[in-house]
Amino acid sequence: MSHHEVFEAGDIVLQNDITLRDAGVAYKTYGTLNGEGTNAIVYPTRYGGTHVDNEFLIGEGMALDPSKYFIVVPNKFGNGMSSSPSNTPAPFNGPRFPRVTIYDNVIQQHRLVTEVLGVKRIALAVGWSMGALQAYQWACLFPDMVERLAPLAGAARCARHNFVFLEGVKAALTADVAFENGWYEKPPLTGLRAMGRVWAGWALCQTWYRKEMYKSLGYSSLDDFLIAYWEGMFLQREPNDLLAMIDTWQQADLSANDTFDGDFEKALGAITARTYVMPGQTDMYFPPEDGEYEAEHIPNAEFRPIPSLWGHYAGGGKDPTGADTRFIDDSLKELLAT
Amino acid sequence: MSHHEVFEAGDIVLQNDITLRDAGVAYKTYGTLNGEGTNAIVYPTRYGGTHVDNEFLIGEGMALDPSKYFIVVPNKFGNGMSSSPSNTPAPFNGPRFPRVTIYDNVIQQHRLVTEVLGVKRIALAVGWSMGALQAYQWACLFPDMVERLAPLAGAARCARHNFVFLEGVKAALTADVAFENGWYEKPPLTGLRAMGRVWAGWALCQTWYRKEMYKSLGYSSLDDFLIAYWEGMFLQREPNDLLAMIDTWQQADLSANDTFDGDFEKALGAITARTYVMPGQTDMYFPPEDGEYEAEHIPNAEFRPIPSLWGHYAGGGKDPTGADTRFIDDSLKELLAT
Numbered sequence: 001m002s003h004h005e006v007f008e009a010g011d012i013v014l015q016n017d018i019t020l021r022d023a024g025v026a027y028k029t030y031g032t033l034n035g036e037g038t039n040a041i042v043y044p045t046r047y048g049g050t051h052v053d054n055e056f057l058i059g060e061g062m063a064l065d066p067s068k069y070f071i072v073v074p075n076k077f078g079n080g081m082s083s084s085p086s087n088t089p090a091p092f093n094g095p096r097f098p099r100v101t102i103y104d105n106v107i108q109q110h111r112l113v114t115e116v117l118g119v120k121r122i123a124l125a126v127g128w129s130m131g132a133l134q135a136y137q138w139a140c141l142f143p144d145m146v147e148r149l150a151p152l153a154g155a156a157r158c159a160r161h162n163f164v165f166l167e168g169v170k171a172a173l174t175a176d177v178a179f180e181n182g183w184y185e186k187p188p189l190t191g192l193r194a195m196g197r198v199w200a201g202w203a204l205c206q207t208w209y210r211k212e213m214y215k216s217l218g219y220s221s222l223d224d225f226l227i228a229y230w231e232g233m234f235l236q237r238e239p240n241d242l243l244a245m246i247d248t249w250q251q252a253d254l255s256a257n258d259t260f261d262g263d264f265e266k267a268l269g270a271i272t273a274r275t276y277v278m279p280g281q282t283d284m285y286f287p288p289e290d291g292e293y294e295a296e297h298i299p300n301a302e303f304r305p306i307p308s309l310w311g312h313y314a315g316g317g318k319d320p321t322g323a324d325t326r327f328i329d330d331s332l333k334e335l336l337a338t
Numbered sequence: 339m340s341h342h343e344v345f346e347a348g349d350i351v352l353q354n355d356i357t358l359r360d361a362g363v364a365y366k367t368y369g370t371l372n373g374e375g376t377n378a379i380v381y382p383t384r385y386g387g388t389h390v391d392n393e394f395l396i397g398e399g400m401a402l403d404p405s406k407y408f409i410v411v412p413n414k415f416g417n418g419m420s421s422s423p424s425n426t427p428a429p430f431n432g433p434r435f436p437r438v439t440i441y442d443n444v445i446q447q448h449r450l451v452t453e454v455l456g457v458k459r460i461a462l463a464v465g466w467s468m469g470a471l472q473a474y475q476w477a478c479l480f481p482d483m484v485e486r487l488a489p490l491a492g493a494a495r496c497a498r499h500n501f502v503f504l505e506g507v508k509a510a511l512t513a514d515v516a517f518e519n520g521w522y523e524k525p526p527l528t529g530l531r532a533m534g535r536v537w538a539g540w541a542l543c544q545t546w547y548r549k550e551m552y553k554s555l556g557y558s559s560l561d562d563f564l565i566a567y568w569e570g571m572f573l574q575r576e577p578n579d580l581l582a583m584i585d586t587w588q589q590a591d592l593s594a595n596d597t598f599d600g601d602f603e604k605a606l607g608a609i610t611a612r613t614y615v616m617p618g619q620t621d622m623y624f625p626p627e628d629g630e631y632e633a634e635h636i637p638n639a640e641f642r643p644i645p646s647l648w649g650h651y652a653g654g655g656k657d658p659t660g661a662d663t664r665f666i667d668d669s670l671k672e673l674l675a676t
Contacts, residue, residue, distance in 0.1 A: 160560055161547035167564060168536035172510040175532040194513040198506035198536050206625045209499035222498055226505060287544045
């Protein structure tokens with residue numbers, strides 16, 4: 001894990017009125033803030049990811065160029081680096097870790113960015129997948145601060161179908177008796193493997209599998225991919241952290257706060273940032289239809305789906321041809337030039 | 339369960355060289371065979387379904403009119419009525435029930451239809467979902483006998499993505515320690531519920547959930563639908579039977595037999611029946627792209643997707659408006675008139 005800082009946020013009252021004590025937001029910055037505090041980019045993390053997983057989109061000559069911009073990558077609560085079930089002391093450890101929403105994340109990220117880092121304006125809020133949920137929330141809650149928005153392979157809320165798919169992966173993990181309602185001493189390995197197998201069908205689309213595109217990632221067969229990649233990935237994860245992040249995801253709704261009181265279209269309408277809504281063209285989590293609807297309700301938005309056969313993974317930096325990364329990078333350059 | 343007959347098929351050697359002893363094919367017929375034996379329709383069953391689940395598409399004035407046609411509905415092996423893990427004596431009971439393929443099913447159905455029922459020609463082979471897999475196999479293996487073919491919401495093989503989705507539902511069921519590798523004395527209730535929850539995301543599409551179409555089925559909320567319909571349905575099922583049928587489904591490939599030796603396009607090309615390939619427009623199991631490919635490789639086929647937001651359920655008789663049933667019935671009338 002590369003070097004990072006931690007914002008000690010103190011005791012914070014969450015949306016559900018539980019206090020998360022001694023909360024910590026792990027983060028990493030790339031580049032330098034200018035004197036006016038106006039060249040910042042905020043780039044929150046994905047499900048199960050840390051700031052390291054965001055780095056493929058940051059680099060000299062890229063849109064997210066640390067020689068021009070001050071790029072802040074805050075780690076999501078629940079990801080094992082910021083406050084999470086796995087690193088919070090009793091009595092709020094494990095399955096007693098409180099519900100943390102996208103809103104709760106962004107409120108603390110805003111404190112970090114303004115109080116600690118001295119940022120005045122956000123040139124761009126960008127994120128992939130759950131990072132996109134957070135980027136949306138940034139632009140909606142702080143329209144005077146966020147100048148541009150680019151949600152990648154995400155949405156402004158968790159759609160019902162998306163909720164159902166997540167119910168399935170949760171059910172697979174928790175069907176393992178070794179999960180012990182979250183009080184396991186040893187990880188529930190069967191449940192983690194099952195969770196990986198269920199997830200496999202959702203992340204990549206029918207065409208991707210039809211074309212055996214797992215071979216482009218170096219997997220020798222379908223079953224090799226299911227075991228080596230999917231089971232292998234979930235075996236390394238911490239079950240209660242996985243579930244906390246899924247809960248954050250399932251509760252996601254741009255308007256689920258006192259300001260908008262559930263009025264989703266009003267929340268979208270409050271975004272003043274110049275916006276490129278960029279879902280993956282073949283994404284089964286956040287299908288382009290939802291992004292199109294969102295773009296229609298944001299005053300200054302353009303609907304720009306990522307052309308890709310990589311399902312939800314479009315924009316996640318996995319395609320070895322890099323076609324999706326180039327498309328996104330070009331789009332972000334264009335957006336930042338406006 | 340309505341009255342039905344059983345074809346005592348004797349000891350049959352399966353494709354995998356295991357002998358299924360005292361095999362039985364439960365079936366029901368509707369209407370009367372004409373003197374020439376040429377007015378038969380064969381209409382195999384779906385996953386987890388019996389002949390009763392097919393009856394919504396049979397009726398006076400419908401395409402499948404028992405006053406005109408002799409409609410034969412054979413129950414698939416594994417469905418609990420034909421030979422299945424749950425009704426086969428030791429040592430081939432439960433998880434020792436042998437692998438039965440779509441090919442194995444159709445070979446025995448052919449014996450039933452010709453040897454027992456005296457059918458000479460099949461005016462139409464039709465089926466929904468796994469029934470479509472069998473209908474395809476009928477037309478491919480017996481082109482001189484099958485005059486017309488209409489696979490509904492199915493395909494001629496199990497695509498890789500479909501295989502992966504089924505891996506997920508299997509993993510959810512078998513993650514329950516109470517499954518005991520199939521040797522359970524009491525059903526693994528947690529695993530069955532998990533299986534239902536995983537399945538829920540696959541059967542209906544994003545738009546269906548977005549529009550809360552479960553309300554049209556009488557469910558009061560999303561969670562009510564997940565519990566009452568999905569968990570409720572799977573709690574009534576027999577786990578080893580479910581797994582045997584999934585295995586049949588996963589192995590499905592029109593060309594996986596000595597005649598075609600894995601040459602899928604050759605197997606499609608062997609179908610001489612006038613064919614309407616009718617996938618559901620929003621089906622995530624058997625997406626229309628696969629059906630389009632198949633239609634292109636069948637000499638006398640038309641690609642005619644079912645316009646519906648009911649995902650895989652298009653053509654399954656669930657939509658209370660009956661729009662899909664009418665579309666299919668009209669198409670089948672047209673096909674039968676040729």
